[in-house]
Amino acid sequence: MSKVPNIPRVLLGFEMTSLRIPIAQIEPLRILTPSIRKSIKFGQIVAxxxxxxxxxxPVVIRKIGVPDTYQLLDGHVRIEILKxxxxxxVVCLIATEDEAVTYNKRISRMxxxxxxxxxxxxVKRGVPEERLARALNVNIRSIRNKQRLLDGICDEVVKLLQDRHVPINTFRELKRLRPMRQIAVADTMIALNRFSMSCAKSLVASSPQSDLVSGERKSGKGLTDEQLERMERESANLDREFKLIEQEYGTDHLDLVLATGYLCRLIDNVRVVHHLAKFHPEVLAEFQKIAQLRTAA
Known part of the structure; x- marks a missing residue:
């Protein structure tokens, strides 16, 4: 008869039911600073x-040795606003362990x-724009601008940027470009990991006039035609270099991993280390640095 493998039991991180707790019985672990109270995020949560x-x-944990008293793990802003x-x-989740983490650092922002x-x-489900504006603590114009955010943006760019935190003004710059150039600019911003409006503006400015949508003109304030043409050439060269790097990255990375592994095995050999220490100490020092970097990674 075969033995049933021992499956480790998964411990629950929270009690099975939430509790409505008097706020006076909840002890905060930190005090909100004036800068937090003045922040846009604070105002949005209030709204x-x-x-x-x-x-x-909010998330709390029972205070050991003190009945009917709880320590606040997450939700300091919410509790302060409710006060x-x-x-x-307030209804709270009861944690079973005091994890030494900040809950919000584990959340992926929208x-x-x-x-x-x-x-x-x-909006499609009938929520009035006015209510959305109040809930997000923004004006009606901002809600309407966000509704039109992707007008003029091609589907490929939407897919490329759908999980990125991109300023609204960056999309406004992308709308000035034709679809193929939009894709190229989006690829470049992802490679650079920069999505600011200034980055988008510079990429638009370095685009040929033929890549701009009809009626758009490049805003090269303070730049001569010759300088704009040079920017276009440099941008085209940059695009080509990025594509070449992208094609070679996988092979280069594999070669680097193999070479690093070989060096680590070399300096694990006592005889090799003694030889290098005696005749090539500077090479041994560099090999050891590479091994330490690999260990740290």
Whole structure:
């Protein structure tokens, strides 16, 4: 009869039920600074709670040795806002362990394209623009601009940037380009890991006039025609270099991994180390640095 393998039991991170706890019984672990209170995010959370209520419950843990007392692990801003509103209790999740992590650092913030789709879906379902604006603590114009965010952006670029945090003004610059150039610019921004409007502007400025949509003119303020032509040539060269690097990256990376592994095995050999230390100490030092980098990675 075959033995059933021992499967490790997964411990729950939270108690099975949430609790409504008096706010007075919750001890914060930190005090909110004035800069946090003045931040845009703080204002957005205030507006969201006022419009749709508390969406994400705070996380607390029972204080050891003190009954009916809890320590606040996550939700300091929410709790502070509820206090200012005059609320006396709140529904919380009860953690089973005091994890030494900041919960918000484990959350993937909503990308710009995802936010655009969320707003479109809300409007389609009949949510008034005014209510969306109040919940997000922005004006109606901002909501309408976000609805039109991807007008004039080709589908390939939307896919490339759908998980990136891209400023709205960057999309405005991309709309000045024809689809093929939009894709090339998006690829370049991803390779550079830069999505700012200034980066997009420079890439648009270095694009040939033929890559701009009809009616658009390059804004080369302070630049002569000769300088703009030079920027176009350099941009074209940069695009070619990126494509070459992209094609060769996989092979080069494999070669580097194999070479590093070989060097690490070499300096694991005592006889090799003694020989290098005696006749080539500078080479041994470099080999050891490479091995340490690999270990750190």
């Amino acid at each position: 969201s709670i006022a419009e749709v209520g508390l969406i994400e419950p 200012e509103r005059g609320d006396t209790d 990308a710009t394209v995802q936010e655009h789709k969320m707003i479109l879906n809300a």
